[in-house]
Each structure stands twice: as C-alpha cells, then as structure tokens.
Amino acid sequence: MTPAARVQTAIELLDAIIAAARGKGAPADRILAEWFRANRFAGSKDRRAIRELVYRTIRACGPVPASGRGAMLRLAETDPAIPPLFDGSQYGPAPIDAGEEPAAGGVAPDWLVERLARSGVEGERAEALLGRAPLDLRVNALKAERATLDLPEPAEPTAAPHGLRVATGTAVERWPQWADGLIEVQDTGSQLACLALAAQPGETVVDLCAGGGGKTLALAAAMDNQGRLIAADTDRNRLSRLAPRAERAGASLIETRLLDPGRELEALGDLAGLADAVLVDAPCSGTGTWRRNPEARWRLDETELARLAQLQAHILDLAVALLKPGGRLVYVTCTLLDAEGADQFEALLARHPQLAAQPLALSLGRERGQGTRLTPLHDGTDGFFIACAASAC
Numbered sequence: 001m002t003p004a005a006r007v008q009t010a011i012e013l014l015d016a017i018i019a020a021a022r023g024k025g026a027p028a029d030r031i032l033a034e035w036f037r038a039n040r041f042a043g044s045k046d047r048r049a050i051r052e053l054v055y056r057t058i059r060a061c062g063p064v065p066a067s068g069r070g071a072m073l074r075l076a077e078t079d080p081a082i083p084p085l086f087d088g089s090q091y092g093p094a095p096i097d098a099g100e101e102p103a104a105g106g107v108a109p110d111w112l113v114e115r116l117a118r119s120g121v122e123g124e125r126a127e128a129l130l131g132r133a134p135l136d137l138r139v140n141a142l143k144a145e146r147a148t149l150d151l152p153e154p155a156e157p158t159a160a161p162h163g164l165r166v167a168t169g170t171a172v173e174r175w176p177q178w179a180d181g182l183i184e185v186q187d188t189g190s191q192l193a194c195l196a197l198a199a200q201p202g203e204t205v206v207d208l209c210a211g212g213g214g215k216t217l218a219l220a221a222a223m224d225n226q227g228r229l230i231a232a233d234t235d236r237n238r239l240s241r242l243a244p245r246a247e248r249a250g251a252s253l254i255e256t257r258l259l260d261p262g263r264e265l266e267a268l269g270d271l272a273g274l275a276d277a278v279l280v281d282a283p284c285s286g287t288g289t290w291r292r293n294p295e296a297r298w299r300l301d302e303t304e305l306a307r308l309a310q311l312q313a314h315i316l317d318l319a320v321a322l323l324k325p326g327g328r329l330v331y332v333t334c335t336l337l338d339a340e341g342a343d344q345f346e347a348l349l350a351r352h353p354q355l356a357a358q359p360l361a362l363s364l365g366r367e368r369g370q371g372t373r374l375t376p377l378h379d380g381t382d383g384f385f386i387a388c389a390a391s392a393c
C-alpha cells in the first residue's frame with residue numbers, strides 16, 4: 001500500500017471506530033483485527049503502519065471527532081509528514097480544502113476533563129493518561145523466581161516483587177516461558193493491587209470480579225496453591241478463560257463461580273461470613289487504562305458513570321456479606337475518578353460501620369482519600385485506586 005492509501009484506510013477505520021464508540025459497538029482493537037482479517041492484501045508493514053496511525057489519531061483528539069477525516073487532520077497538525085499525503089491519488093485521501101476544520105484536540109471530552117480535574121488529575125498528570133503503556137510481566141512464583149529466570153530478551157525488575165518490564169511490543173506469548181506458565185503479562189499496578197490483599201496460604205479468598213483471572217492467578221501464587229480461592233464473575237466468557245490460564249500457571253486451588261447479576265449471593269451463599277479476604281476489582285470507567293484503550297474516552301457518559309458507581313457499591317456490599325469477622329476487603333478500580341475510587345470507598349465505610357480502613361504499604365502510589373492511587377505519570381503504571389478495609393472481630 002502507498003503511504004497515502006494507508007492514511008485513507010486509517011480514516012475509514014476511524015469512521016468505524018467513532019460510530020462504534022457512539023453506539024457502544026465493538027472496541028477499536030476488534031475493528032482493526034476484523035479489517036486486517038478481511039483485507040489480506042495489507043501486509044504486515046501496512047498493518048503496523050495503519051494501526052499506529054489509527055491509535056496516534058485517537059490519542060490526538062479529545063472529544064469524539066465528527067469524522068475520521070477530521071480526526072486525521074488533527075494529527076496532521078502535529079505531524080508534517082501527513083498533510084502531503086492528502087494528495088488525491090487513486091487510493092489516497094482527497095486534498096485538504098482551505099476551510100476544512102480538524103477535530104478538537106485535548107485529553108478527553110470536556111465533561112470528563114472537568115471530572116478528572118475535580119479528582120486532582122489535570123495538566124501533565126492528565127496528559128500522561130494517553131502515553132504509551134509499558135509491557136510488564138509477573139513471574140509466577142509457583143514455577144519460577146524473578147532472580148533466576150532466564151528470558152530471551154532483556155527485562156528490568158519493576159517495583160512489584162515479581163515484576164519485570166520488557167520492551168513494548170515484545171511478543172512474549174511466543175516465548176516458551178509464557179507457554180510453560182512461568183510468566184504472565186500483568187501491569188505492575190495490577191500486581192500491587194493483588195499484593196494489597198496479602199492473601200496467605202491456607203486462607204479462604206474470594207476474587208469477586210475475577211474476569212479472565214489475571215488477578216486470581218497472582219493470588220494463587222501468593223497462596224502457594226494452599227487454601228480456597230474462589231474466582232467469581234457474572235461474565236461466562238471471561239470466566240471461561242481462567243481454566244486454561246490456571247492450568248498453564250499450575251494454579252490448582254481455584255474454584256470458579258458464575259454469578260447471576262443482581263442475584264450473586266445465590267451462587268456464593270455458602271461463603272457468607274466465611275472469607276478471610278475478598279478482592280473487589282470492580283467494573284469501572286477505566287480512565288486509568290486509556291494508554292491501552294484511548295477510544296474508551298469516547299464511550300463514557302455521565303449516565304454510564306452513574307451506573308458503574310451504583311454497580312460498584314452493590315458489589316462492595318456483596319463482598320462485605322462474604323467477610324468473616326476480622327476479614328479484609330480490598331477495593332480496586334483502574335480509574336482515577338474519585339466517584340469510583342476514594343468517594344466510593346468512603347461511602348462503603350459509612351454504610352458498614354463494622355469496617356475500618358487499613359493502611360497499605362505498597363511500593364508505589366500516593367495517598368488519595370483513605371486509599372492509595374497509582375498514576376501513569378508518577379508510578380509508570382496504569383491508573384488505579386486501591387484501598388483496604390478490615391471487618392471488626
């Protein structure tokens with residue numbers, strides 16, 4: 001493909017991504033993957049260049065752009081290599097009209113920029129939400145040790161005790177160490193969130209929003225495969241990804257429970273009042289993961305945010321029902337909005353006077369409300385709010 005044809009293709013893909021964001025359709029990654037599958041004439045260099053163009057353009061636009069072309073014109077303002085490619089060639093974009101307006105730049109839609117600012121995230125702290133994410137690994141302590149693990153490419157230790165950082169884009173899934181379950185891909189912030197639970201061998205631990213089990217596997221390693229570890233989620237698809245991952249990791253103690261939304265306790269009733277520790281890695285707006293999903297900024301609105309906050313409170317109340325006297329609960333969200341973090345945790349403590357906030361001794365992060373916040377700018381991790389509460393004995 002010519003460079004101009006790549007730009008035109010990126011514009012068309014951006015149109016599809018914008019429409020999907022407005023209609024809560026497929027995420028950008030899936031739209032790209034489907035296009036690449038259906039258009040085999042695009043070779044690997046074309047695919048890489050188109051993907052890069054699409055993501056750079058998404059990052060360059062704050063509010064949802066009106067069109068892919070307007071979005072690309074925004075990127076063209078900062079990259080002098082792009083305007084000459086609007087050359088009217090056979091597969092390239094039409095020349096730029098004198099009066100054509102580029103889409104607006106910025107960090108996010110205005111309402112969201114304002115919500116972030118109210119949560120203490122503005123200026124370079126906000127801009128860093130759109131930086132490039134590093135590629136972090138967790139060494140699986142059930143099978144290997146960070147100090148002695150041999151990997152095909154250089155890896156630097158991170159602030160998490162089992163964490164390593166490798167060059168972004170490294171195809172670690174092709175490494176034998178990945179296939180053999182010696183390593184997992186996991187952001188350092190996620191690793192620290194698991195450590196906050198301080199899960200011990202022999203305990204009964206519930207991962208209440210386990211999803212595909214990223215954090216469950218870290219908990220299994222912390223528990224050295226001893227005790228009970230229950231991975232629960234309402235999403236059958238996500239939960240079904242856990243079994244093969246657990247097998248690869250040698251994590252043999254995990255039980256899974258599929259939950260019915262709104263009737264979760266039906267599948268968890270036998271655990272009520274019995275859990276030593278519950279991890280609530282709640283569904284959230286994901287503002288802390290924009291580095292990986294920058295178009296998520298365009299999917300969020302006030303109604304969705306309010307729905308998420310309500311769901312988080314509901315799941316936290318479920319977690320409290322599972323705790324035994326003296327048990328502990330860790331609340332994690334990968335967002336920097338206080339409504340889903342510090343304020344949500346504050347409200348939990350107010351609803352349940354038997355709970356008391358516990359200090360966290362994490363190797364990264366800064367205090368936010370009664371918890372800890374990790375940010376891409378200060379910590380080099382995804383953005384997280386993490387807080388721990390213990391129930392009275």
Ligand SMILES: C[S@@+](CC[C@H](N)C(=O)[O-])C[C@H]1O[C@@H](n2cnc3c(N)ncnc32)[C@H](O)[C@@H]1O
Nearest residue numbers: 209210211212213214215233234235281282283
């Ligand atoms: C942030 S994701 C969890 C990610 C996962 N812990 C990991 O580390 O990969 C939040 C999860 O909460 C789940 N969820 C949504 N509503 C729920 C509910 N009512 N009870 C339990 N889980 C729920 C979603 O299906 C989603 O998998």
